[in-house]
Amino acid sequence: MQDRRSFLLTLPAAAGLNSVLRAATTGPVPFGVLPSSRQLLWHEMEVYSFLHFTTNTFTDKEWGYGDESPSIFNPTAFDADAIVAALKAGGMKGVILTCKHHDGFCLWPTKTTDHSVKGSPWRGGNGDVVKEISQVAAKHGLKFGVYLSPWDRNTPKYASPEYIAMYRAQLTELLTQYGPIYEVWHDGANGGDGFYGGAREKRRIDKKTYYDWPTTWALVRKLQPNAVIFSDVGPDIRWVGNEKGYAAETSWATFEPVGEDGGEASPGNVKTKDSMGGTRGGSKWLPAECDVSIRPGWFWHEKENEKVKSSRDLLDLYYKSVGRGGSFLLNIPPDRRGLLYEADVASLKGFGDMVHSIFATNLAAKAKVTASSVRAKSKEFGPERLLDGSRYTCWSTDDAVTTADVVFDLGHDVEFNVIRLRENLKLGQRVEGIAIDQWRDGDWRLVGEAGSVGSCRLIRTAEKITASKVRLRVTKSPVCPALSDFGLFLDAGA
Template sequence: MTAETESALLAPTPEQLAWQRAGLGMFFHVGINTFAGKEWSDGTVPASDFAPTDLDAEEWVRTARDLGARYVVLTAKHHDGFCLWPTATTDYSVASSPWKDGSGDVVGDVAAACRKHGLGLGLYLSPWDRHEPCYEDPEAYDAFYLRQLRELCTNYGELFEVWFDGAGSAGRVYDWEAIGALLAELQPQAMVFNMGPATIRWVGNEDGLAADPCEYVTRSTDLNNYDPDVVELGQARYLPPECDVSLRRGWFWQEGEEPKSVEHLLEIHDRSLGLGANLLLNVPPDRRGRIDPVDAARLVELRAALDARFGAPVAADLRAIAAPAGARVEAELPGPTVFDHVELVEDVSTGQRVRAHRVLDSDGTVLAQGGTIGVRRIHRLPAAVEAASLILEVEGEGAVIEAVRVHDATGAPAPALPEDYRAPTDAPID
């Protein structure tokens, strides 16, 4: 069976398609590491060190909403084992901290803010736990982990995503059958990230960059950024990718770090969302429990830059044209239009079918070309052009183009990776 045929036979569930169309999410890495000055602490930092002075989860969610995110993911428990909710499974949680005299619940605060502002709630629950003694006993730890997962799946309303980070779990086998059964019972609509009963997958790096082709059907996934392990799925599955990347160098807020430039963030946008993947942008709250003002200002700049590039789309009327091979679509614009970006949308409700495509003007000049399209594909042209119509040629049996839009980003900031940029591929040393 060819990759094209395999992809066409596998279609997304309604929940997968809704997640893909949501596109942009915001990650919140916050916890004991925020106060320990570490990326990965080892579970020995005292719970009393978690002491935000002005924690405002609603500010976090408003920041996500204002950027245009449709969902958030919170690190309810990172690898250190510290829990941001008052769990009954361990005393290593906010209940043992001075914050709100031990009566606080960060997960609950974020969940309430998501309900108020209409964003989906995602929760990250690290399988690897460096604090819990029973981690060395797989059977005991599986039972422990299931109790934690049940609390999160029961007490905070509907979840949009459950995030299983593979870091630290190379060679470890968890009870994924029981975990899957619990999720199917309590949160059947939630997307499951990358491990066990996964419905979405990691893109394979932590710099937020997908590649072309951006395939939604795969037989394997990368486990994490720190080990060469690959998760073999045994059969092809529809698992669209999510690109995770931090606004700063590290995942947790650390003194002295600066956010990425607008140009860098635009490059990430175009090489994740613009290639048909989802983007999960990490914005770490600081030791007050607030969004760092420098980070907040950068996100306002980013939103303005995105609006300048994509805020006034011109939609084309589409007409399918019979062609000897593949499909040919005529995209008629309202009139002569100046543009330097072309946005394409494929109907993937019955599967991802486009394997290659070309965008031509009415004279037959190729303006852009590439592999997959998926839920969205953005082409930045080398220079602005003027046209009243476009021709889209696609390869892929049964492919359906849902929309063609053009954008004029003249004068707007342009995407660019820093000259000295190096993707963060090394494991934290602490």
């Protein structure tokens, strides 16, 4: 016997009912290019760290020339556990180690060169910084990533085809001997003067073709399929275009990189002025990674011990990186002891405590919510989804509705000065304009607005706001919105 619903769907008039029922269980059509599963996992991390550590730490240089003796690398009290514990206390979700910088010194006992920890007195020549950091990171629940400079100022092979084989062999060692890798980091330093095995000359390469990046990236995909690859042009994560730790006020996860000459882009060859904001409607999902050091330099220098960024400085950069849809990659360089300097640790801890304190409680979590439009009038896409704590459920509207609002009745006066929004990135980056209003003196008054949302949008108000009702408005979107999160928070120190 047919049930009532099946019978109704057989009636001629049921065509309209069928479309309504279907719409109730069908989400918005994805918009534009979409992130991969590895990119989604990266978006969820938001904050992670760099460790710049090599012979430069002992020569007081930023870029080693390549003629440094491995014997100078001798940290007197190296403690991977202390380093990673400090990173975790600062809220870091991962750590990327500079396994080889431009000087060519390798922090692991590679088979490709003697210019490594094998020639160091540290651990009697049997040490492996990569191994110790990666193992302790796993112990503390942090993900591990590797930086391998494409430029090598030490080896005589650089600028020849033999070096590319050497580079890929080094990369293979790193990607097969140290467990899961979440990010592989390539910068744009491409040749110049160096030691080069004693030649002491300047070597130039064609940065567009020499490295054959597609083949190298295919190797990464084969060995660590879940790792995101970073460079000026991705293919997974883009450089934000500065080393100051912030993205553009309006920032898109999509990007169309263009070379300096207007042609095809490659690592070290991109119009960096375009990188801060990305490209609206770009054909590649290439969100921004915002890198910055806690110190003026990337490596530890004693003269910079009094120039460490404060916890509040770091929090401001967090708002301007994570809060604009990117990630915050913070460098904290070990000193000559092989430890993080005390001032750096204190600043990092203070930053982590601030972020935890501010975002521990969503002041809008228990609000009564009403929306001007709900997709197919279904609870599946109701405004309550903005408060359920999931990045991948969402409030959405019918396809034809591209501007709408949600009112949050807080039930009592709440004081806040930070507003958080997220989009369901599985459906793309959709919204192009949002506004936040407070109910005050019988009317709605604007307190904040933004032009992009993406993975995370943090809006700071000019002053602390006290309100019992708050309204979110989607003011511009080419398609129906798919917002997954709304939060109100108080930064008491602002």
